[in-house]
Amino acid sequence: MVQNFNEKPSRFPEPSWRETVELPAFNQLNGNIEADVIIIGGGITGLTAAYLLVNEGLKVALLEADRLLNGTTGHTTAKITAQHDLIYDELMNHMGKSKARLYYEANMGALKFIKETIDKHGIDCDYSEEDAYVYAVTDRCARQLEKEFKAYQKLKIDGGLVDDIPFDVNAAKALVMKHQAQFHPIKYLAYLVKVIIDKGGLIFEGTTAVDVDNGRQPTVVTRDGHRAAGRFVLACSHYPFYDGQGFYFTRMYAERAYLIAAKVDKPYPGGMYISAEDPVRSFRSVKINNEEMILIGGERHKTGQGIDTLEHYKALESFGQDVFGLKETKYRWSAQDLTTLDKVPYIGHITSRHPNILVGTGYRKWGMTNGTAAALLFRDYILDKKNPYKHLYSPSRFYADPSLKTFFEQNIDVAGHLMKGKFESPAKRPEDLSKGEGSIVICGGDRAGAYVDDQGECHIVDTTCTHLGCEVEWNSGDKTWDCPCHGSRYSYTGEVIEGPAEKPLKKLNQVKKSPD
Structure with missing residues (x-):
């Protein structure tokens, strides 16, 4: 049975990941605490950072405004890959070959860390190695793939061009990156939560951080007036809960994307795929309650803009029917992520004035590797270790091309919507x-x-x-x-x-x- 998306759902769309794992519940913070490190945000960045730091013998307290893994991490496609759309030719042109290579190494290092952590603890999280593909259905995008492949060659990325993919999508060409992976993110991170608690880490849910008091040491202030003091504060809350006058809202923009998990007629041949053209189509296999399904995503648009959002779900379902023989849509949900001016995340000191407050944001929908890379970088900042990626990800960086152009485009767009909303005359009561x-x-x-x-x-x-x-x-x-x-x-x-x-x-x- 295909779900009728014209029917208005009675509940908030839930991702399949959350419904198949029992996570422990944690109390609200109801007093003042001190720790070595205060972490804000219970997604992949915050939990991985907490896991790393408790293993270093540090006292860690993590504050989550809602429930653990109920934000962007819980709404992911869960691809663990360094193939982030078409990015490497662009990075080479704007940042240079060495920085483009560092971006690849940082994300491959994150993939390696996830795999080693799974192997070390024997975590059952549906991990499988898969090749990742970007495919083009037009000649124009096929030429872009060829340029991206030349960047792969210059950067020594393990991949290549292929003429087709095993799906009925009329692909003109595809670019493969070898030896990437996929997994069940909540199963993986639920085990890290266990390690954090077993090693004395503190976790508080339903605790919203609203400010930082920069006194003798940075102290997080919660909405209820409680205080959490530490030598370091890590802002891992998707959008930074504290700006520190870094003006992050002017340097990032938010996009939404949509996903469905569905039963299909046709067997899935393996691999993870994403289209080079808009509207984006992303797909991979997934096992939910021991049933094989297809996870189909895409339909990105800026938050608060565009068509009736239910139309995006219907478009994904139509694609699934055409390509996979979709039988029944079992789950649907949406996700939001942030993109920086130059498409590389901001990871590091939130501003130069606050060296003990670190931020990780702007993962551009590739949070499994970028979020893990952020946690690894945070560990090295706190332990005062060298890390080759500090300058690459530094939030204070600025590349005139493309940052100036993107900055003006985004803020002109903001001004337009600000004026448009003020002059609208609603017809309904x-x-x-x-x-x-x-x-x-x-x-x-x-x-x-x-x-x-x-x-x-x-x-x-x-x-x-x-x-x-x-x-x-x-x-x-x-x-x-x-x-x-x-x-x-x-x-x-x-x-x-x-x-x-x-x-x-x-x-x-x-x-x-x-x-x-």
């Missing part, structure tokens, strides 16, 4: 909405956002983003309010899901509707 429907509405003569839940209660919020005042838009696929300027996201009740916003949307009068 709260009473026009049905159960499960959300929309921008007119309420008391002003623009507002309304959503009617399954019990018929209408939740109305002020649509002005609490970050810098842009107007949020309704995301019907995930039932969230998304900001098109800097990517902040809120629940339908206005609570912050992810930053840079720290405060919830203002709640307006709620309306109790009659049953439909």
